[in-house]
Amino acid sequence: MPQIKRSQPLYEQLMWRIKTQIASGVLEIGEKLPSVREMALIEGLNPNTVAKAYKALEAQNVIETVTGKGTFVRENEGIVDDKLLSQLHLQMTEVVIEAKRAAIDAEQLHKWIEELYGEIS
Amino acid sequence: MPQIKRSQPLYEQLMWRIKTQIASGVLEIGEKLPSVREMALIEGLNPNTVAKAYKALEAQNVIETVTGKGTFVRENEGIVDDKLLSQLHLQMTEVVIEAKRAAIDAEQLHKWIEELYGEIS
């Protein structure tokens, strides 16, 4: 009922946090995530909001949920999805246009990518 | 009053379209943009929605508005803003994490950047 000014939806922020933890190895494949009620206490959210994040992550094949047991980190299948590919290219286009405006050269972007590919798994 | 399923707000889509046109040289520095009412007819939007986009673009120093005259493309100042920098890095992190999941290697991302830096201005 509070509802403060919010940039990104809470459930998307949680999705992002979980994805990052999986990518960085904090969460391993097959590992069990906290239950929706448990995660709600940890993150200070409503169980419904956590459930929404879990459901969206399952739709993206990031996690697997088994009713009665829990939710688990799914193995990365590495499927080449044309829709995701074009979406990533579009997002990269936005980054480059903004970078140009801020006088950030291509080298900086290349450096970031190398760093990120090193950090992640 | 219709309100169909929408992924991104219309005014943000318009902002993006204008930014792209500026970056690609379709709109040149100092050039006058269509008026809010004119652009509303062109894009099939409400003048208020166009005004919202114009106002947001001016807040980002992309365009300059003069009451009674019109809105014009502003010169790129190329300021290094720490907030924008970290925001771009965050956005790049998202791209890399998603790319890893889709089994897209770093070479593809490097290639995209080179292409985009070539296309733009």
Place this chain on the structure above:
DNA sequence: CAAGTGTACTGTGTATTATAGTACACGTAG
């Protein structure tokens, strides 16, 4: 003055987000 410009309002309607609370079906440990 007249026309065109951005801007600032007040409404209206809708979708999304987030919470609260309840209930149900399932799996597992006691």
Place this chain on the structure above:
DNA sequence: CTACGTGTACTATAATACACAGTACACTTG
């Protein structure tokens, strides 16, 4: 079997953002 924890599915309420409609005002220019 019972009890507990699990995800899930509801209903309801509230706050926010989005988009449109309409009106009005201050400004610049011809």
